[in-house]
Amino acid sequence: xxxxxxxxxxxxxxxxxxxxxxxxxxxxxxxxxxxxxxxxxxxxxxxxxxxxxxxxxxxxxxxxxxxxxxxxxxxxxxxxxxxxxxxxxxxxxxxxxxxxxxxxxxxxxxxx
Amino acid sequence: xxxxxxxxxxxxxxxxxxxxxxxxxxxxxxxxxxxxxxxxxxxxxxxxxxxxxxxxxxxxxxxxxxxxxxxxxxxxxxxxxxxxxxxxxxxxxxxxxxxxxxxxxxxxxxxxxx
Numbered sequence: 132x133x134x135x136x137x138x139x140x141x142x143x144x145x146x147x148x149x150x151x152x153x154x155x156x157x158x159x160x161x162x163x164x165x166x167x168x169x170x171x172x173x174x175x176x177x178x179x180x181x182x183x184x185x186x187x188x189x190x191x192x193x194x195x196x197x198x199x200x201x202x203x204x205x206x207x208x209x210x211x212x213x214x215x216x217x218x219x220x221x222x223x224x225x226x227x228x229x230x231x232x233x234x235x236x237x238x239x240x241x242x243x
Numbered sequence: 244x245x246x247x248x249x250x251x252x253x254x255x256x257x258x259x260x261x262x263x264x265x266x267x268x269x270x271x272x273x274x275x276x277x278x279x280x281x282x283x284x285x286x287x288x289x290x291x292x293x294x295x296x297x298x299x300x301x302x303x304x305x306x307x308x309x310x311x312x313x314x315x316x317x318x319x320x321x322x323x324x325x326x327x328x329x330x331x332x333x334x335x336x337x338x339x340x341x342x343x344x345x346x347x348x349x350x351x352x353x354x355x356x357x
Binding site (some may be wrong): 162225 | 345
């Protein structure tokens with residue numbers, strides 16, 4: 132089955148700096164890659180996603196890049212703010228089944 | 244849309260008791276997923292349904308766990324008998340059927356088994 136690895140497990144940045152979280156996947160059949168943000172005590176919420184026919188997608192301060200050849204994708208957060216502090220999960224999914232394979236999460240702390 | 248609704252939000256019970264967690268998916272969503280989240284193991288998929296039919300229950304830890312989806316708007320996850328190691332946050336999520344679609348999570352049930 133699919134195996135998703137996520138790095139780093141923890142990340143601390145100064146407010147205003149950029150943060151990058153990286154994920155790799157193993158199955159070339161995966162073609163959908165969502166990112167979720169989970170604040171303490173809350174539910175995971177989708178923040179951005181990308182499909183395999185696209186190399187990059189942006190939404191304000193958040194961007195995701197995908198390298199299908201290398202089987203990795205990354206989340207980029209620019210101009211970080213304290214409210215960006217949360218755990219971020221990447222996931223990979225294939226066309227069949229709609230099952231998500233989640234990474235182990237990255238705890239991001241933005242220091243004011 | 245009210246989103247995915249789970250109940251109860253918190254459950255504290257003694258070891259050996261039966262626990263039933265409930266989920267109402269978003270109307271029109273054909274897929275329903277049950278996850279367990281712990282610090283040690285992260286987000287684990289327990290089981291998922293498509294059109295009320297269980298598709299993959301390989302993540303269900305053992306026979307003490309069972310899940311049902313009697314209709315398109317309701318699902319239960321039952322633990323009987325419960326054990327302290329079952330303590331976790333249990334999330335329900337739902338998604339549309341058409342191709343790969345985002346999963347929408349409920350607020351979760353925080354379960355503590357004493």
